[in-house]
Amino acid sequence: MKLPPLKTLPVFEAVARTLSFSAAAEELHVTQSAVSHRIRQLEDDLGESLFDRHGRRVALTEEGERYLEAIAPALAQIERASQQLRGQSDTRLRLAVPSSLAVRWLIPRLPHLQRRHPDLDLTLEMLADMPVMSERLADAFITIRYRQRGYVSTPLYVERLFAVCSRQYWMQMRESLEDAGLREKGSGRSIRPEWLSRFTLLSAASVFEKPGEDWRRWFQAAETEMPPTARVQQFSHMLLAQEAARHHQGIALSNDYMLDTASDPELVRLRTHEFRTGDEFHFACKQSRAKEPGILHLSRWLERQAEASGWR
Structure with missing residues (x-):
């Protein structure tokens, strides 16, 4: 098995997510020069430039975009598996929601979710459109484009x-x-x-x-x-x-x-x-993550809220 230097991968993910060497260094508690060294080490190993650097501005190259898309879910899965073995339960979740549904329906109900599941740390990602689902965007989605390979979904609402x-x-x-x-x-x-x-x-x-x-x-x-x-x-x-x-x-x-x-x-x-209208809103997540405690709690809570709203 020919793997790249494993210590370089979390550094690459942090820089790719923040698009900043200094922000990644602060998050990882290392120096900015250490971050730059790890990125050069990874690029040398792969034989590809992963970032375009223009002064303080950083952007992913096309190769960097593809590499991030491929490894980010794997890194997240390794982190979750390690936490489970340590007896820790990570209930931090990013939920991507259409903006109007979030503002008019979901946000007024969030205090109930917080009382019901105080350990659930939920971040909302507002969607202006319905993109292809990816863990780079969020851990779970409320979407009308719910039929996607590797994802499972639960119906919430048929629009009228x-x-x-x-x-x-x-x-x-x-x-x-x-x-x-x-x-x-x-x-x-x-x-x-x-x-x-x-x-x-x-x-x-x-x-x-x-x-x-x-x-x-x-x-x-x-x-x-x-x-x-x-x-x-x-x-x-x-x-x-x-x-x-x-x-x-x-x-x-x-x-x-x-x-x-x-x-x-x-x-x-x-x-x-x-x-x-023909649009159906579903709660969707990766099939491999559907039984995680945080996602299960969120999914079941959304189903109950949909029932209370007379949608189901």
């Missing part, structure tokens, strides 16, 4: 969209519909989809990555077409469209984790149909 607006806007809608003879005064009946096209529709391009597509599919789910005369105001993200609805600017499409009418009385969920 429904119409919301502010209470003030709803009162204006109700008066307008009554004046047009479409709705009797004081009626609690459901709202017909075509009636909504009389008002401003707030569209979030992030849902289907196409302006107006969320509302087009909402009408399509009701077996009708969105009128070409519909007034559609565009936003890049559902969070922005929902905030515009909160400020009486029109009707937005929201989902179960973005809106909790019990804690958000300013917004009203309209009595009309909902539709499923």
Whole structure:
């Protein structure tokens, strides 16, 4: 077995993660010159340059990126196996979560997790998109792209969209519909989809990555077409469209984790149909790590929270 000098590998991982020789030296409690020596030793052994150095700036080369991707999980696994033999339980976890789900649903529930599992040291990594899962990014993920070799997943939520607006806007809608003879005064009946096209529709391009597509599919789910005369105001993200609805600017499409009418009385969920987007959110982790205590605690807690939210 031809291995590189093993003492160089933790140093390489620290520099690659921090992109700083001085930060790696401080973390490893050695001098910066010792770090530089170990990196040169590893590069000489491999016959490849692992870092581009420009003054104090450090960046991984393409070879360095590939090498880090290959060895980082192995180093982490060696560390965890050693801790288990020492009788230690490492419950530090990085959980990668879509930003809107984290802000609207997960973060308000974290105090309960901390009370339930005080030894669990959880760090949230916010995701703007859904990348390929890797231990370089996080130890576990809440993701819609959960089918990946070597990973296992647990379903949490099937996304559905429904119409919301502010209470003030709803009162204006109700008066307008009554004046047009479409709705009797004081009626609690459901709202017909075509009636909504009389008002401003707030569209979030992030849902289907196409302006107006969320509302087009909402009408399509009701077996009708969105009128070409519909007034559609565009936003890049559902969070922005929902905030515009909160400020009486029109009707937005929201989902179960973005809106909790019990804690958000300013917004009203309209009595009309909902539709499923096709996205399913799963908790996912490496199959080899699924039975680790910290990951098990987090997975089971998330399942219970999803059940309490009425998702499962």
